[in-house]
Amino acid sequence: MFPARFEVNRHCPQDKRTYEGELLFPEIWDEESLRRVELGLEGLSKGEAGLSSYAAAAQLQQAPVPRGGGVIRREDWKVWPESPPQAADVKRDRDGRFLVELPPVSFVLVSCDTAYSEKDSADFSAVVVLGVWSRRREEVTRASPWYSTRWGAPDLEEEARRLEDAEEQARAILMEGFVTRAPLNDLTPGRDGKPRGLCQRLIDVCRRRKADRLVLENANRAQDTMREIQRQIGHNQIMMELFEPSEHGSKLNRMMSCQSLFANGLVYSPANLVRTPDGGVELTEFKWVEEIVAQCQRCPRGKQDLADAMSMGLIWLRKFNMLQLQPEFIQAELDRRAWKPPKFDAAKAYGLA
Numbered sequence: 001m002f003p004a005r006f007e008v009n010r011h012c013p014q015d016k017r018t019y020e021g022e023l024l025f026p027e028i029w030d031e032e033s034l035r036r037v038e039l040g041l042e043g044l045s046k047g048e049a050g051l052s053s054y055a056a057a058a059q060l061q062q063a064p065v066p067r068g069g070g071v072i073r074r075e076d077w078k079v080w081p082e083s084p085p086q087a088a089d090v091k092r093d094r095d096g097r098f099l100v101e102l103p104p105v106s107f108v109l110v111s112c113d114t115a116y117s118e119k120d121s122a123d124f125s126a127v128v129v130l131g132v133w134s135r136r137r138e139e140v141t142r143a144s145p146w147y148s149t150r151w152g153a154p155d156l157e158e159e160a161r162r163l164e165d166a167e168e169q170a171r172a173i174l175m176e177g178f179v180t181r182a183p184l185n186d187l188t189p190g191r192d193g194k195p196r197g198l199c200q201r202l203i204d205v206c207r208r209r210k211a212d213r214l215v216l217e218n219a220n221r222a223q224d225t226m227r228e229i230q231r232q233i234g235h236n237q238i239m240m241e242l243f244e245p246s247e248h249g250s251k252l253n254r255m256m257s258c259q260s261l262f263a264n265g266l267v268y269s270p271a272n273l274v275r276t277p278d279g280g281v282e283l284t285e286f287k288w289v290e291e292i293v294a295q296c297q298r299c300p301r302g303k304q305d306l307a308d309a310m311s312m313g314l315i316w317l318r319k320f321n322m323l324q325l326q327p328e329f330i331q332a333e334l335d336r337r338a339w340k341p342p343k344f345d346a347a348k349a350y351g352l353a
Contacts, residue, residue: 004034004060034060071255072296076262079271080173084281090273098273098281102173105131107322108211111243111313112202113305114221115181124179125198126305128292129209130313131175132322134168169329170322172261172314173268175209177292179305184221184228199228206238215316217308218242243312252300254311261314264326269293 003010004024006017023029037060080103091099109130115123186197194204202225206214214229216222226240248254261267269292271283285293295307317323324332 001062003062004029007061071252071259071299072262074293074297076265076267077293078171078265078268079283080268081271081283084283085273087275087279087281090281098275100270100273102131102175102270103133103135105133105173105175107132107213108175108209109313109317110202110206110209110211110214111309111316112214112222112225113217113309113312114198114219114225115305116220124181124303124305126179126309127177127202127205128174128306128309128313129176129205129211130310130317131173131209132170132317133173134170169266169326170324171266171268172317172323174270174289174292174310176205177288177306177309184224199225199232203229203233203238212239213316214238214240215243215312216240217312218244243316245312248315250300251304251308251311254315255296255299255307258311258314258318260325261318261323266323266325267314 001010001012002015002024006015006020006022006024008020011017017024023031023034080100091101093099109132111128111130113126115125180196180198180201182196182198182201184197185199187195187200190196194201198221202214205211216226222242226242229238229240245254248257258267269289270286272286272289274282274284276282292306292310295304296310299307314323
């Protein structure tokens with residue numbers, strides 16, 4: 001694999017280039033010529049259609065997505081913990097491996113996209129677990145001029161700069177995710193010793209993560225899965241509901257609607273903690289996290305089972321106001337702190353109360 005521009009994190013051992021973006025054949029394809037192809041100008045000058053960013057990435061970089069990502073860029077994901085902790089502060093399991101301690105979540109959502117069957121030719125059933133947690137950010141002060149523009153709407157950017165470290169804004173963190181080709185019910189233990197059935201795995205995830213809500217995309221076997229879970233454990237143990245994908249457009253539209261949450265730095269993924277030779281701790285990426293990030297990055301290309309479950313969960317949290325963008329959060333804090341006149345009590349005013 002020899003892409004036109006060298007990529008440090010994605011290259012074969014035979015590629016002797018060293019720095020990011022280094023050209024493959026500068027004598028044949030110099031910077032100006034390559035940019036014309038990347039921007040689609042080469043085709044337009046010949047009276048042909050210009051290459052899209054996806055087509056240019058596939059033809060030049062041998063990748064299905066543009067560099068930096070398609071809809072959701074890899075760089076837009078926040079990592080937890082945000083900095084490598086000290087080795088003495090990290091918990092370990094019986095084998096001495098580091099354990100990732102997630103932030104304390106206040107709401108746990110399990111998002112599931114079911115498949116038609118467990119055949120090898122069928123799609124996977126994808127499950128993603130999202131936790132809502134709050135991270136301290138700046139609080140709106142009443143120091144003059146806290147109202148910003150006197151007679152107009154407040155300048156949200158100015159208010160954001162005037163905040164103090166006191167208020168908490170809700171964020172989402174990826175807690176777990178997997179895909180499976182499983183029958184609806186199967187008590188046969190798998191490699192991990194747990195039943196293979198889709199219903200059994202969902203029940204296990206919800207109980208283990210203490211899920212507050214299970215959301216299933218209303219397609220394929222969603223209704224059968226919901227009825228079967230209700231039959232096995234009752235109606236009140238796990239709150240379940242169906243998600244209507246047709247109300248939010250295509251898979252690409254659903255992922256596009258989540259882009260602002262990533263751009264605002266509100267979506268986190270857990271990092272794998274690895275011991276370094278000098279006794280420190282290094283942040284790496286779990287394989288299952290890497291697969292979810294890759295699917296969101298290359299949307300709408302390739303397999304999208306985990307990406308669909310991810311976008312469905314974020315849309316549900318956004319719909320019920322559990323996640324707010326920064327301007328919405330600042331405006332809500334301003335409204336909450338603004339002085340409001342007391343309500344007029346007519347009975348009290350006439351001495352009847």
